[in-house]
Amino acid sequence: MxxxxxxxxxxxxxxxxxxxxxxxxxxxxxxxxxxxxxxxxxxxxxxxxxxxxxxxxxxxxxxxxxxxxxxxxxxxxxxxxxxxxxxxxxxxMNARTYPRHAGWEQRQEDKPWYTPTGRLEFYRPEPEWQAAGESLPVWREPVDATFYEPNAILANRRHPSINPRKPEDYGVPESQLDVETRQYRNVVRTWQELKLSKHPLTEKDPAYRFVFQTPKYRWGAHSTAVDSDWIAMLFGPFGDPYRRDPRTPWTGEAYAELGPGDAKELGVSDGDYIWLDADPEDRPYRGASSDDEYYDVARVMMRVRTYSGMPRGVIRTWFNMYAATPGTVQAQKDDPGGPAQNPATGYVALFRHGSHQSGTRAYLRPTQMTDSMTRKAYFGQQIGTGFEADVHSPSGAPKEGFVKVEKAEDGAPDGGKWRPVELGLRPEAPSDAMKAYLAGEFVSRTRKEA
Amino acid sequence: MAKVRNWQLGRDMEYPYVADRPAKQFTMIMDTNKCIACQSCTIACKSTWTWGKGQEFMLWNNIETKPYGFYPTGWDVNVLELLGEQEWDGDDVYTGQTVFEAAPAGERVLGWAPAEEDWSHPNIGEDEPTGSADETTYIPDKPHSLMWMYYLQRICNHCTYPACVAACPREAIYKRPEDGIVLVDQTRCRGYQECLTACPYKKTMFNLETRVSEKCIGCYPKLEQGLQTQCTTACIGRLRLTNYLSAPDEVDPRKPADFLVHVRMIALPLYPQLGLEPNVYYIPPVHVPTKYLTQMFGPGVERAVEMYRNAKDDPELLGLLMLFGSTERIWHTWDVSDGVARAYDEDGEEVVAVPLREPTFTRPFEFATEVAGEPVTGFRHNT
Known part of the structure; x- marks a missing residue:
């Protein structure tokens, strides 16, 4: 049902x-x-x-x-x-209208909205929201996935309604930018100030310069079987039911998408394998060291697809692909050329090492955790205040980070470039035929229609 | 070589066999503008026909992103490169060479043999646009000159002049006289793979287990029951129509495929210049540069795109397009009246009716009903 x-x-x-x-x-x-x-x-x-x-x-x-x-x-x-x-x-469904228009009773009749005043409210007067500087809808930089100072509120600082409690008010120096304290860090910056700032990781190591995003993708949702051989084969550019490249984890595999300009600067080609690292303070896990037994289970390796639609400085990897586990990494060590499949369980990974979540983590948002917020109940039409699962509560989906990238292996199994690059069919180095094809030059019209 | 009439080229052409058009021709119309490349069609086809040993790589139906998607790798770039630059005289007559006319001495078709690796990466290029976001992500002009991509739905074209038939040394491939579906006789085929080299669309495939060739069969067991194909009925975007095309000198505007292909000319063949008279027709995407589309669908693309853009003001066309994907049955005629499109079977019985505009219904706030003899009352809410 x-x-x-x-x-x-x-x-x-x-x-x-x-x-x-x-x-x-x-x-x-x-x-x-x-x-x-x-x-x-x-x-x-x-x-x-x-x-x-x-x-x-x-x-x-x-x-x-x-x-x-x-x-x-x-x-x-x-x-x-x-x-x-x-x-x-x-x-x-037994709703007021078909199709179901949200807010129909509020717009067409005299039913109140589910707020204290019954009207649409665009100003939050609760003290927690005032303290956060979010009484009005404001833009905050992401906690991690930004080139600039993390989690800063972008606003004209003289605005009377954007006057948050600052880090010092909580006994935290404004310069303290570790991954935990910056989750609740209320500083107001103008764009003139913000655009000159840098992410604290970039200050330490300029190789950290990529926003890393892991949106949900078209080939699965939640736990649908993205590892089934047909789906993996159709998922993205690296599918092959016969796994002719013996390194591949399964009949398809995970990849990171980089703009062609960024790939070129990094010396990375379409189809190469890369390592991707986020903030070492807590990723791939707290206290990680390359000597650890499971370090190469947690650190992520992926193929690269150069993707013309990616803006500069942004890397994308799709969410939901099955992660490497100790069993899948061990399986590829024990049986070189075999799939990343744990022989004990049958579980198969779409990564040789790590996962998209090696580079991301969840953050808590204080304005999602207040006790004073008036909101609708999860079921029915009742109004209440404070915590209500899926309505007013933290949603800590780990979706983005700030990362650096280094090349791990060539795209071809024996070294050299991935075959479609060699064939001149990729944007990186199109052949003359591919250029003519893209421009539509294989056909011409000698005279236009009268 | 025989002289045959290829209406898509507006002229006669050379073909190894004499023309023998079927009583009616299986056709599929694809509205490329509605596709989201969910591959429901691909999986419906694969789970019906190519789930066996030796067929692992095989997708009789596939969706590829154009221009960077290919299955097999580079298929259309390769055949266009082989054929070289060719010309249309205006909108009517193809003055270039077909793959039959350009065949090397001693061969019947100009073709190339795909390598086994070419069947890897069936979804290479997925969602990849042209151009670069380094230059712009704002696209002011239409068609988009800088960044564009679209999805191409591909099955066997069940061509009027199939290159696979022309090339087969065993005469193992044939066109059914009753509906024009092209089939490989599995007992006659010896696996020479001449058809794989000849078919420019690369829609014959070599079974690694049986060691003979096979291909899309147009779901003929369904057609024989009056049902549309698996890829058509699985399509959530409702962009496909399985139907029949009349011979070009017997066009009947009351029939949906004839109307789209011959009357309105909104649905165009795939690479008509190759000379096979393919029988899958595409409503071209509205946002792609004309030059690229002309290379792929012939010189009628501007007219087709304009007609599609104006379809909202054209009830006859709009109604027909809305009947796509609305029934599993194959229907034969349609009409539109009082804002409702209706499809009819061969006997004129109504098969399905679809409103041109989705109606909105409003129900009262309070309701009272009965469940298993017990009264149930309550209130309706949208929000």
Whole structure:
């Protein structure tokens, strides 16, 4: 059964008439089975009763409870939904409009917004927001992924509503810029000041000069099987079902995208392998040393794809690809030329070493952790204040960092450039034919249409 | 060599066999502007037809980003380079040479043999634009001269004059007389791979296990049941239409493919200058330089792009485009009335109806219903 706020349709995947393969169970059967075993173990029949529907082979009552308990699906009988979906027809969510326009009642009727005043509020008067300097919507530099002074508020400092508590007010010197204290660091800078500043890592080592971003990508979401051989083969430019380059971890692999200008300056070619390092203070982990047993499990190595769409100084690696583990790194050591697959578990990595998260970490945002904020409840229409999961709470997705890059290996397995570069089909060094092709010069028209 | 009529070139041309057009011709129309390269079509095709041993690399259907995407590596750059610069006389007549006319002495087709490695990297160039963000990320002009890319949907073209058929020394490849689908007879083929060298689109493939060639079969078992292909029905962008094309002298404007290809000429063949009269047609992307598109789709691209841009004011065309991907069944005619496009089968029965504009419905705030005999009341909310 599936539904979401934005999808106008309510769907159930009809139960399959095919029996499960092998000795497998679904998640809820495993939970119910464990509960039943514990019920017998400790003589607590309620643990069995809790899962009665599943243990009797009918999970419908639980699905019905979800439908009856949710605003936009109340009034739907699961059996009706199931029968309709068997014919390929979903049901409509029970919202005010189809399609569902967010804020329709507030805009078209007299319903209040879910704020203390009932109006749209663009000024946050709560003391925590004033202390953060964020009573008005402001731009903060990222905590790490910036060329400039991290986490600075970009504003005209004379603005009366942007007057935060400064580092000194918390007993922290303004010059203290380690990765922990700069998470909550309220300094206001004009653009004239900010553009002259440098990231503290660049001050120490000019090789640190790249913003590293790891956005979600088109080939998987959450834990969908991005390591399946077909998906890995189609994911980006390095797919090969036969792994002709014996170094590759799987039928495809992770890569970092650099603009062609940056790649050239680094002496890196399309298809080469690189090492990528973020702030050594805490990445790939605190206290890391190249002598450590698992250092090369945690430090990330990737292919390079030169990508004309990348702005200068920005490197992108896609999120969600399966990370190297001690088992996958050991597997490639034990069986040179074999895949990065742990023989004990079958787990396969799309990295030879490390992962996209070797260069990123999560940060806490104080304005996401206040106790005074008025907000809607996660379910239903109730208004409350303070913490509410997924509504007002820290969202610490580790997505970006500030890094340096060094070449690790050539693109071709025996040295030299990756084959498509040699063939002249890549932007780095296009052949004459490729140049003519890009310009559309293989065809001409002798006279235009009258 | 026989003289055959290639309507896409506006002239007769040389071909090893005499022309023998099928009763009706399988065709697919692709609206390139709607594709997001999700590869749902690729996976639908692969999980239906090429999941076996020896087929690991094989994608009868693939999506490649143009201009940096290729499957196999460099396929169109290579054949264009072999053929050299060629000319169209205005919009009507191709005065250059086809791959049959330019064939070296003793050969039937000008071609090149892909290396095994060329079938690696099936999604090379994914999402890669031309130009460089070092110069600009702001694109003021249309079509975009600096940075552009688009997605090309590729299956076998089931050509009227297939190069694979021309090149096969065993006569193992044939065109079905009933629908023009090109098939490789798996018992006649001896795996010489002449078809792989000859096909400029590189849509015949060599099975590493059976040691014979195979290719896209147009999902003919589905067609025979009146259903559109797997790649068409799996397409979430609803950009494909599986249908039939009439012979060029029997065009029927009531039929969707004839209307798009011959009447409105909004759907164009892929590299028509090669001379195969391919039967997959593309509505070209609206944001790409004309010169590149002319190289790929022939001289009609400006007219096609303009027509597509104006489709919102053209209910007949808009309705037809909106019927793409709206039913698994193959339909034969359509009409548009009162803001609704309707498709009909061969007997004139309605197959599906699609509104041109998505309607908005408003429901009351309070509701009362019954679930399993129990009254349920509540309130509806959008937010």
């Amino acid at each position: 599936t539904a979401s706020c934005t999808n106008p349709f309510l769907l159930a995947f009809p139960t399959t008439p095919i029996e499960r393969i092998h000795d497998t169970r679904s998640d809820y059967e495993i939970l119910a089975g464990a509960a039943a075993a514990l019920a017998d173990e400790i003589d607590e029949p309620r643990m069995r009763a809790y899962w009665k529907g599943v243990l009797d082979g009918d999970p419908t009552p639980y699905l019905q409870r979800v439908l009856s308990g949710s605003n936009a699906t109340r009034g739907v009988l699961f059996d009706d939904l199931h029968e309709s979906c068997k014919d390929g027809v979903p049901l409509l």
